[in-house]
Amino acid sequence: MIGEQHKLIPERIREAREATGLTDDQFADAIGVSRGAIGHYETGLSAPRGEIFARIIEVTGQPPSFFTTPRNRSVSRFRMPNWRSLKRMQRPERLRIARRLEWAFDITSYLERFIELPPVRLPEIDFDYETDDDDKIESVAEAVRKLWGLAQEPITDLVAVLEFNGCILIEEDVKCDDMDAVSRWQGGRPYILYSKEVQSTSRTLFNLAHELGHIVLHASIEVTSKNLEKVERQANRFAGALLLPRAQFASEVASTSIDYFLAMKQRWRVAVAAMVYRCKDLEILNPVQVQYIWKQMNIRRIRKKEPLDNAFPLPSPTVLATGMRMLMEHGVQPKAQIVGALALNTFDIESLSGLEREELQTQVVQLRLLK
Structure with a gap:
């Protein structure tokens, strides 16, 4: 039997369940009780018996002390x-x-x-x-x-x-x-x-x-x-x-060539797509130029996965x-x-x-x- 100094904290049972990504129903199925019992455990209306508590520990992967230690939050x-x-x-x-x-x-x-x-x-x-x-x-x-x-x-x-x-x-x-x-x-x-x-x-x-x-x-x-x-x-x-940064970046945009933007990527380490959006936001490029770059990226099949994406870990x-x-x-x-x-x-x-x-x-x- 759990001593008074190690009393289960209902909120910790809820916390452990939520940390596993389980819903009430899923948690109830996993430990072999009803959904209503889960609600009782998590609100303190009742405490799980020894064998149920052992299953809660097994399912959540947390040590017994997790459920008896208060958090200062x-x-x-x-x-x-x-x-x-x-x-x-x-x-x-x-x-x-x-x-x-x-x-x-x-x-x-x-x-x-x-x-x-x-x-x-x-x-x-x-x-x-x-x-x-x-x-x-x-x-x-x-x-x-x-x-x-x-x-x-x-x-x-x-x-x-x-x-x-x-x-x-x-x-x-x-x-x-x-x-x-x-x-x-x-x-x-x-x-x-x-x-x-x-x-x-x-x-x-x-x-x-x-x-x-x-x-x-x-x-x-x-x-x-x-x-x-x-x-x-x-x-x-x-x-x-x-x-x-708007002043410096704007001063460096000198071409709509994909290869030029890839060279810029080597310097700034930012995706070409993000740089194009930045050019659009700052009105460095007009809509026609932006569409041209998107078209070139689609032709080269680099719209979703770009070169140099992992060149700078x-x-x-x-x-x-x-x-x-x-x-x-x-x-x-x-x-x-x-x-x-x-x-x-x-x-x-x-x-x-x-x-x-x-x-x-x-x-x-x-x-x-x-x-």
């Missing part, structure tokens, strides 16, 4: 995630990925007890998504570049730039075709979770800039099906402005992994204590932190027979 300091595929993405998938963002917050909060992480450095802006125009978005992107000392040059490592300025990045196999990246303010810090499965680093670069646009422009609003199209367009405009995030290794290497917190304090499956901790698989496993002593 102030709901008022958590913004809604910026779902780019709100209309296509199923609710269980949104819940699953939102839980992973929360776990990343738990890991970050734990590290901040021992390590000073980079402070958040973003410009203070007053942006009204309903009334402010594209010129205001351009100005905001320029303010970010100025604050971060990026001048007018290409951003060669946006991952490092974001982390240096206080963003927490998580790169994972998201196992969801409808999601490339998602962002959210949590506890006064911006988080971006992005897919390791995206096949183009140029696309990933734009995804990160797009999510930064949401973080900067839309921190105070909730994205809904009604405003989704508008805020997505604004985030795209911000991404283009951040990656291709983006390094993976390092802040969380480095923090974890510092705790272990300096003897601040041993592996077992880290896992125990976080009360999460070790694989989830490793994946969210960017550690190697089994890096948090206790070392096994190797024995050999004497000759």
Whole structure:
């Protein structure tokens, strides 16, 4: 019987279920109870018996301590995630990925007890998504570049730039075709979770800039099906402005040749398609010239998959992994204590932190027979 000091927390059962991407019905089938019983467990009206609790542990993959450890999360300091595929993405998938963002917050909060992480450095802006125009978005992107000392040059490592300025990045196999990246303010810090499965680093670069646009422009609003199209367009405009600053980029567009744009791609590391959209937004090219480029890309069959898409690999995030290794290497917190304090499956901790698989496993002593 579970002692009072280890009482099951109903919300943790819901959290574990949502983190697996299971609906009430699917979870009920998996552990062999009714849907009504799931509702009772998750609201605290009743507690699962020992054998049912064992099945919950097996299905969710979380340790028993997960269900008895409270989380210090102030709901008022958590913004809604910026779902780019709100209309296509199923609710269980949104819940699953939102839980992973929360776990990343738990890991970050734990590290901040021992390590000073980079402070958040973003410009203070007053942006009204309903009334402010594209010129205001351009100005905001320029303010970010100025604050971060990026001048007018290409951003060669946006991952490092974001982390240096206080963003927490998580790169994972998201196992969801409808999601490339998602962002959210949590506890006064911006988080971006992005897919390791995206096949183009140029696309990933734009995804990160797009999510930064949401973080900067839309921190105070909730994205809904009604405003989704508008805020997505604004985030795209911000991404283009951040990656291709208008004055410098415009001065370099000297041809409508695909080969010329590919040469530009080598410099800016941005997809040709994104550069064409940028030229359209800034009216560098007229509609006829834009159509000519699209036609040439179709003829060369590079509209969906471009040359040089992976010519400039983006390094993976390092802040969380480095923090974890510092705790272990300096003897601040041993592996077992880290896992125990976080009360999460070790694989989830490793994946969210960017550690190697089994890096948090206790070392096994190797024995050999004497000759």
